[in-house]
Amino acid sequence: MGSINRRHFFRRAQHFVTGLAGGMLGGTLPSAADTTLVQGAPASGYGARSRFETIKRWITPSRYPTATASWTPLAELEGVVTPSALHYERHHGGVPDIDPQAHRLLVHGRVARPLEFTLDELRRFPLVQRVCFLECSGNGYREWSGPGGADVQQTHGLTSCSEWAGARLADVLHECGIEPDARWVLAEGADGAAMTRAIPLDKCLDDVILAYAQNGEALRPEQGYPLRLLVPGFEGSISVKWLRRLKLGTQAWRTREETSKYTDLLPDGSAREFSFVMEAKSVITRPSPGGAPLTSGFHEIRGLAWSGRGRVTRVEVTTDGGRSWQDARLHGPVLPICHTRFTLPWRWDGAATRIASRCHDETGYVQPTREVLRAVRGDHSFYHYNGIQCWQVDGDGRVRNA
Amino acid sequence: MGSINRRHFFRRAQHFVTGLAGGMLGGTLPSAADTTLVQGAPASGYGARSRFETIKRWITPSRYPTATASWTPLAELEGVVTPSALHYERHHGGVPDIDPQAHRLLVHGRVARPLEFTLDELRRFPLVQRVCFLECSGNGYREWSGPGGADVQQTHGLTSCSEWAGARLADVLHECGIEPDARWVLAEGADGAAMTRAIPLDKCLDDVILAYAQNGEALRPEQGYPLRLLVPGFEGSISVKWLRRLKLGTQAWRTREETSKYTDLLPDGSAREFSFVMEAKSVITRPSPGGAPLTSGFHEIRGLAWSGRGRVTRVEVTTDGGRSWQDARLHGPVLPICHTRFTLPWRWDGAATRIASRCHDETGYVQPTREVLRAVRGDHSFYHYNGIQCWQVDGDGRVRNA
Numbered sequence: 001m002g003s004i005n006r007r008h009f010f011r012r013a014q015h016f017v018t019g020l021a022g023g024m025l026g027g028t029l030p031s032a033a034d035t036t037l038v039q040g041a042p043a044s045g046y047g048a049r050s051r052f053e054t055i056k057r058w059i060t061p062s063r064y065p066t067a068t069a070s071w072t073p074l075a076e077l078e079g080v081v082t083p084s085a086l087h088y089e090r091h092h093g094g095v096p097d098i099d100p101q102a103h104r105l106l107v108h109g110r111v112a113r114p115l116e117f118t119l120d121e122l123r124r125f126p127l128v129q130r131v132c133f134l135e136c137s138g139n140g141y142r143e144w145s146g147p148g149g150a151d152v153q154q155t156h157g158l159t160s161c162s163e164w165a166g167a168r169l170a171d172v173l174h175e176c177g178i179e180p181d182a183r184w185v186l187a188e189g190a191d192g193a194a195m196t197r198a199i200p201l202d203k204c205l206d207d208v209i210l211a212y213a214q215n216g217e218a219l220r221p222e223q224g225y226p227l228r229l230l231v232p233g234f235e236g237s238i239s240v241k242w243l244r245r246l247k248l249g250t251q252a253w254r255t256r257e258e259t260s261k262y263t264d265l266l267p268d269g270s271a272r273e274f275s276f277v278m279e280a281k282s283v284i285t286r287p288s289p290g291g292a293p294l295t296s297g298f299h300e301i302r303g304l305a306w307s308g309r310g311r312v313t314r315v316e317v318t319t320d321g322g323r324s325w326q327d328a329r330l331h332g333p334v335l336p337i338c339h340t341r342f343t344l345p346w347r348w349d350g351a352a353t354r355i356a357s358r359c360h361d362e363t364g365y366v367q368p369t370r371e372v373l374r375a376v377r378g379d380h381s382f383y384h385y386n387g388i389q390c391w392q393v394d395g396d397g398r399v400r401n402a
Numbered sequence: 403m404g405s406i407n408r409r410h411f412f413r414r415a416q417h418f419v420t421g422l423a424g425g426m427l428g429g430t431l432p433s434a435a436d437t438t439l440v441q442g443a444p445a446s447g448y449g450a451r452s453r454f455e456t457i458k459r460w461i462t463p464s465r466y467p468t469a470t471a472s473w474t475p476l477a478e479l480e481g482v483v484t485p486s487a488l489h490y491e492r493h494h495g496g497v498p499d500i501d502p503q504a505h506r507l508l509v510h511g512r513v514a515r516p517l518e519f520t521l522d523e524l525r526r527f528p529l530v531q532r533v534c535f536l537e538c539s540g541n542g543y544r545e546w547s548g549p550g551g552a553d554v555q556q557t558h559g560l561t562s563c564s565e566w567a568g569a570r571l572a573d574v575l576h577e578c579g580i581e582p583d584a585r586w587v588l589a590e591g592a593d594g595a596a597m598t599r600a601i602p603l604d605k606c607l608d609d610v611i612l613a614y615a616q617n618g619e620a621l622r623p624e625q626g627y628p629l630r631l632l633v634p635g636f637e638g639s640i641s642v643k644w645l646r647r648l649k650l651g652t653q654a655w656r657t658r659e660e661t662s663k664y665t666d667l668l669p670d671g672s673a674r675e676f677s678f679v680m681e682a683k684s685v686i687t688r689p690s691p692g693g694a695p696l697t698s699g700f701h702e703i704r705g706l707a708w709s710g711r712g713r714v715t716r717v718e719v720t721t722d723g724g725r726s727w728q729d730a731r732l733h734g735p736v737l738p739i740c741h742t743r744f745t746l747p748w749r750w751d752g753a754a755t756r757i758a759s760r761c762h763d764e765t766g767y768v769q770p771t772r773e774v775l776r777a778v779r780g781d782h783s784f785y786h787y788n789g790i791q792c793w794q795v796d797g798d799g800r801v802r803n804a
Contacts, residue, residue: 033501035499036495039468041496042461044461044472046458046487047489048487049619049622050500050627050628052628053620056447057448059444065444069445077618077619078531078567078614078615079565079617080531081565081617081618082618083619085448086449094441094444095444096440097437097442097443097452098454099435099454100454125702126747127704127745129733165481190436190437190438191437192439192441212480213479215485215617216482216488221452222446225452226454298526299526335735
């Protein structure tokens with residue numbers, strides 16, 4: 001690893017010894033690429049990425065451009081935090097343009113005191129913050145019947161991880177006085193779909209956040225600016241964006257998004273309702289399809305694992321098509337309901353093989369194979385695919401979804 | 403807290419009951435602000451913040467626009483992660499525009515094998531990642547002789563916190579073969595200042611990172627794109643940006659940046675050299691100067707604490723000018739060499755008072771007062787100010803640096 005052209009090295013070494021840049025080198029004109037010879041750009045108020053960086057969210061082609069999804073390029077990212085600019089999107093009626101000064105949150109229904117809150121009022125409640133993943137329940141929908149997505153972005157890009165901050169929903173509900181018979185909370189967004197989802201009150205009193213900040217600053221518009229519900233571990237659509245209303249009720253509403261959508265049709269014809277929690281899942285992001293073909297020798301296998309039920313406790317990796325599994329290293333701090341980075345050193349001998357990862361979480365749950373998942377859920381599911389993702393490494397070093 | 407206009411509420415409630423937006427409301431035209439009545443913007447490849455968000459880095463006025471600093475608006479941020487777009491800057495020769503494909507890192511000097519690395523080669527080394535603050539040693543320089551900066555951004559904004567990822571420097575140095583007599587490493591940037599700093603080899607073999615990622619994606623240009631040294635706990639200028647060269651030597655170089663700059667002139671006329679570590683520090687970000695005037699009643703005091711020596715173990719807050727101190731709550735996970743968020747509930751009675759915070763770290767160090775610091779360091783220091791920051795709350799609710 002590492003290479004150096006000897007002549008080039010000594011030429012550079014001479015340059016370094018003079019310490020005076022190209023001008024001393026016997027009349028040779030400085031290379032235009034030597035950035036030490038010119039002053040760079042000044043400081044700026046709000047930064048942007050380099051013009052050489054072009055990775056972006058992939059947008060699902062759709063006849064309805066305001067009701068589609070964009071996918072996080074997980075294979076091109078490092079660490080655990082997803083940059084807000086690359087956090088996945090799933091919109092039902094596009095991204096509204098909301099003036100935060102005019103925005104209000106109404107809390108009503110089975111409460112003693114219906115109240116309307118400004119953003120400034122919500123900021124006065126005690127702060128809660130957590131690093132947490134959000135995953136669309138449709139993440140991996142193409143994989144139910146066999147290899148579908150072309151790369152990690154298309155197979156797993158509907159999950160992202162941010163530091164969220166805001167008020168504890170429980171504090172705000174208690175301020176309104178929760179009636180004893182209240183059991184469910186309907187959340188409504190201010191988008192063109194007036195997106196609604198219902199959440200059990202118990203969950204709302206546990207760890208739900210009225211989030212106004214993401215990765216330090218205000219939420220991004222496509223993440224619900226200026227206010228979203230953040231429901232850790234539950235499918236992403238429950239974390240209602242552009243939140244404008246919470247209604248407490250005695251039973252679930254069974255809106256469109258909980259009947260014709262976001263339910264799972266089982267083999268016996270019944271529908272699994274309220275399948276909120278995102279189960280344990282993992283994917284190898286490097287090597288993965290779309291990267292440069294592998295050369296034989298040392299590689300570090302890298303990937304992400306997560307579980308909506310708590311902490312990832314173990315990730316196993318196979319590099320021989322499932323005959324043997326090795327424990328990957330988990331990079332700490334391992335946080336509950338958070339993307340967890342795993343790595344494993346691997347020396348590739350140049351022969352075709354299959355690689356895959358398998359996640360365990362603190363409840364003892366182990367990520368299943370596609371076959372096991374289909375044996376339980378049948379052939380009609382769209383949401384909640386969390387099967388083991390297998391990559392085929394061909395003899396020429398190319399990697400593809402298998 | 404929370405308020406509602408009864409008539410407005412019932413009008414809205416009726417609207418919600420119909421569930422069919424403004425058109426059903428007896429011919430009333432829908433409000434232009436009702437974003438549920440129109441489709442919003444489609445998904446996008448790379449997001450941007452809302453047009454209503456205007457906070458930005460404050461730039462130190464300078465005759466030399468490429469050799470100045472920009473300051474993170476800490477009072478407007480939540481959580482621990484600083485958005486990359488608002489990470490502080492300190493440049494000595496501006497921000498170079500570097501093509502990552504053409505960029506190389508040369509390692510030479512007291513090594514068995516001088517080597518030059520491409521970015522792709524560095525990415526093949528095992529990954530390390532950590533959330534870590536970086537602080538300019540000049541942070542708070544105005545405060546040495548008394549209250550200086552107008553607000554938190556001007557008193558403390560030269561510290562920021564990101565998730566960094568890259569290769570372990572030790573791995574790369576070992577690849578080159580470290581000669582037994584090597585003791586120091588000179589790091590050089592590819593900027594218009596060819597910025598150099600020397601680092602003890604022991605530190606380089608401990609926890610230094612060759613960072614190519616910040617908050618998930620590639621470094622931002624102003625943070626050293628495509629490669630910077632990340633030296634946890636040391637003053638920021640050691641984390642050399644746009645890193646192009648590492649030279650191993652037998653002793654320190656004592657370059658300009660370690661003699662006329664980045665040393666601390668003591669009362670006896672000697673200079674404290676190699677004062678690398680950033681000591682424990684904290685600041686109350688809310689309430690703080692520049693915010694809306696306080697109203698009497700409940701407020702949550704919020705702030706940040708950090709130490710270059712490890713974990714913050716305790717933050718005390720006074721709301722009565724130092725007569726009594728209370729332990730603030732630390733929001734976990736509390737990580738070493740990382741911004742740590744603290745909060746404390748406070749009921750303001752409307753009387754003028756002074757508030758301040760005091761940080762302890764795991765070495766037992768306690769953040770000093772300005773007076774204690776000056777008694778040791780004298781009147782000529784510029785760098786490494788970490789005194790307790792006191793805010794005056796006036797009777798009208800305004801807050802100012804005291």
